[in-house]
Amino acid sequence: MINYSLYIFIRLNNYIYLLYFSLKRVVSDLNQKANTVKIMLKEKELEEIKKECECCQKCELGKTRNKIVFSDGNPNAKILLIGEAPGADEDASGVPFVGRAGKFLTKIMEECGFNRKEDFYICNTVKCRPPENRVPTDDEKKCCEDYLLRQIKSVNPKMVVLCGATSAKTFLGNKIKISQIRGKMYKILDNIDAMVLPMQQMRGGMADMFLSEE
């Protein structure tokens, strides 16, 4: 009798283990599928915003651009970097941060052990190049703001790096001084659970100095 009870107990235990591991595998498969769908939806959403930008003429910058400069990097990255505005190299290629300052930025990322294409999603406050590389006006930034906010919401990063005074002012107000707030963390985007970190813009001169040492 005792032997039979023991037998039943061991069989039951086996069934419970089997059930547990099968359920675990099903839950993990479902999670994986849900993640894949989430990533596909995100990429589709970003593609749609990009298409809107491509035919956008909401501000004067639309008249003089060659290409819209929408983004570079990984839409699933935890860090989103927002620069000022596209320059000549970016306007010609349609990719943000590819000029001297961009190369410098990529070098810094690599020195810190990051991969630009994998670990960052990069964009600008405005998607079209301001003539003569001037700073975009408040009106131009306002016109482009909806695209940027939708981009941030879609990427849903853990950290937003505001690169330079223009992008910092877009989120923290025109009165801020980048030299006083750089390196400090802010939580300012109500509907996005991300910390915001302002940093100094990388200028071409600074980039030249470092890159020429290679």
Ligand code: SF4
């Ligand atoms: S800068 Fe933005 S708002 Fe202005 S034309 Fe380009 S995409 Fe449109």
